[in-house]
Amino acid sequence: MPRKAIVYARISRDRTGGGLGVDRQLADCRELAARLDWQIAAERTDNDLSAYSGKPRPGYRQLLADLERGLATGVLVWHTDRLHRSPAELEQYIAICDPLGVVTHTVQAGVLDLATPSGRMVARQLGAVARFESEHKAERVRRARIQMAEEGKWGGGTRPFGYQAGGVELVPDEAAAIVRATETILSGGSLRSVVIALNEGGFITTKGKLPWTPGAARDMLTRPRNAGLVSHRGKIVGPGQWPALVPEEQWRTVVQILKNPARRTSPGNYARWLGSGLYRCGIEGCGGPLTVGTSGQKRHPSYMCRKREAGASRHVSRVATTLDAYVSAVIVERLKQDDARDLIRSLDVEADTTELHAEADRIRRRLEQVGQEFAEDDEMDVVSFRSATKRLRERLTGLENELAVAGHRNPLVGVADAVDVQSAWDELDDLARKRAILDALMTVTVQPAPRGRRPDGSYFDPKYVLIDWKVD
Template sequence: MVDQPLPVISYARISSDTEKDEHGVEDQHRTNGATARRLGWSVVAEITDNDLSAAKAGVTRDGFEAMLRALRAGRLPDGGAVRGAVVVADDRLVRRAGDYERFVDALTYDDGRVYADARGPKNLYSEDVEAMGLFGVVISKIEVRKIQRRLRDNHRSRAERGVPVGGTRPFGWNEDKRTLNEAEAPYVRQAIRDLPRGKSLTAICAEWRAAGLRTSLGNEWTLRSLKLTLWNPRVCGWRNYRGEILRDEEGAPVVGQWETIVTPAEWEAVDAVFQARRGRSVGTGQEIGDVLPENHSQARHLLTGVLRCGRVHEGKMCGTALRVSRHKDCKSHLYVCPSKAAGGCGGLGRQGDLVEEYVIEAVLARLEERQARAASAEPWDGEERLARLVAKRSRLSEEWQNDAISDDVYFPGVKKIEAQLKELRAERHRRQAMAARAGETEDVRERWKGLHVSQRRALVFEALHAVIVHPAGKGRKPFNPDLLVPVWKEE
């Protein structure tokens, strides 16, 4: 009676373009097949996990998991017997100790299983062989971490030199990522100048779509992709590294090796707008926020979301945002409180044109007053403090590099300085944004008629939290502006 060849699984994995060029997955399976034949085994299944890392936690290799199930059961899903596995090398199989232990447990679940790589068979039932395998996994993990550290150091070095990174080209630049795309850059420049003036992301996104613009990947523009493009400090020549502006030892932003679309001051105005909106909105309980909403939608009416119902309902003020409605007996639109089913009280309404006329006049007067105060305000006095902290951080770093101070002194000290620097820079951004917005409100009364509705709404939100609309009583009453109570933003 002739012994039948032992049925085994061939496992292969490649995870980079270099590996694909040098020895593709077909070559690995071919090598595994030659090893199996030399040992008198027969490959009954080829399993591949292409483009999946064996070193990263959280990565699921479906092929690897299927092989473990087959080894533990001793058979394939179609019922075919399995008595072992063959791979090119251990590091093609696992790079994490936990995965190696799972593989050994599955393969040795029954007696008589076999395992081999290109160098020959290994007896995984031997404790010494299993220990050597685990040791190899540890060495492989150390090497992976060295590679990852070298990559991080290389990325950091490229960032500090201002070298453009790989990946898809940024919108506004050509494929070299250095020279401006003359067809795209003007749109980015105009949007960055319009946003602090009150134009909404929604309006800008609609204009870009109407102009037929597409992202670098050829997709339609969304609010998120537009926001990321305008908020990227690359537009002014700076580099964002791990969520922060990359700075040199003197605290100055590192300037990249590419052409800029706008000035740093123009980008900082946009940054201040987005920072002010971050994570803030009107809550579900209709409580009034204290900063700009996340986005001014392209509403058709000026005071949508601004007017709040002041009718006392069930012992408390309703507070619901008024909605726009129409009535056949009224030439203008109406602002009304939604029905009870829609979350309001349904018991208040006002003629839209009269309310808007009053609120516009009040807002314009407020903005003119603010502009007058900004013109006479003292300049920000934090530059000297900022420079002192930057110099202090540089001295501390120099002492640490010269071993004059220990790690226990350096790291807590530099962490405290970095926190103070971040706070001062945020304050400077806020002051710059206030000055920019005040400058934009200059001659606002003359410019009002030419502004887009989203820009008008942004100016309203600049001045107001809300306007509380109190009930006028039953029946038709003459318009009474005293029943409109603005809730102004403190400056």
């Protein structure tokens, strides 16, 4: 009776995504099965998965499960290194195959006899060679990537959004979308509005051609490439050989904004009301933020202070739509004044970043030089090296923070200088931008108000809403 066998095929990197390497291995293994007169019971594959990386291999796990349940007593593989590239995996494979009498045959290396000490020794030697080759290859790849980064070259991979396949030439409409998205964040806009704009504009990600999500948009906006910089292992190495889409200070500001954990986007955590978290409680000694909940018999959305005295109602409560409408009207009226353009200038951050960039570049070069000196000078001890680099890195961090501050964009631009301020305000469909304007202009404090109707029939009395202007 022919021996039943399981065919296993694996390829570490499938550059085309077509699985052609796996298909060729399977074809060769089928030919080997025919020559041996073995019957193929199943075929298991892992495409684009490295045995060296340690990542789970579903096909390989299924192979082991098949052997343990007695589906076959033979394994066909193109080469031993398709099965294992780690000694630990090989020992596990031997522990399963030896008691079951499983025979392993390869297309390239012949039979792998795991039933005898000498056969297991050969298998272990082949495994050690495969491990050495993997580690040596990984080191070559790592050094090549470092060299490419130091030379400002792109390390390859999926086409970066905004650039053509080579990573250097621009895709004009995608590049313009990145600039617009950056300006949105710098002006106080939300990541959610960026995602909506990208998807409504017909743009798709280059990784799997999927619609944009907040996570994908954040990754795209915070990559150093946008500022014309190349990075390696999360550290800026220097300028890249591609055109920058935005100034470095603007990119650093976007990174600072979007890396803030408080801004992490998930369903339901973005603000839905103009003053949520910005309006303050007017009770003396409180001053806490107001958030929106429901109150009253009609369950109106209302701004409320979460604090309350023992046995009493909340400190303050105000119908959300009415309060937001009043504050919006005050903002618009203020921006209609003749000195509105002066407000824009008062919020502008004026900084000459030329020297900041130059000093940052000098420090990066000095860090690289110190690293080379440490590698070449046997007299330099680790303590001295760490002390020297610590001071340099602290100064570099300070410079990068200064650049980030210089990159902030004035949220009033486009509204305070508009011909029709009311229309400009109404047409802002990004609530985060309106909140940024509110936060830049004023502090709103809501005081407790008497219950009941006012003489004009309304329930809202603006004299219990105090507005302190942050800018003159």
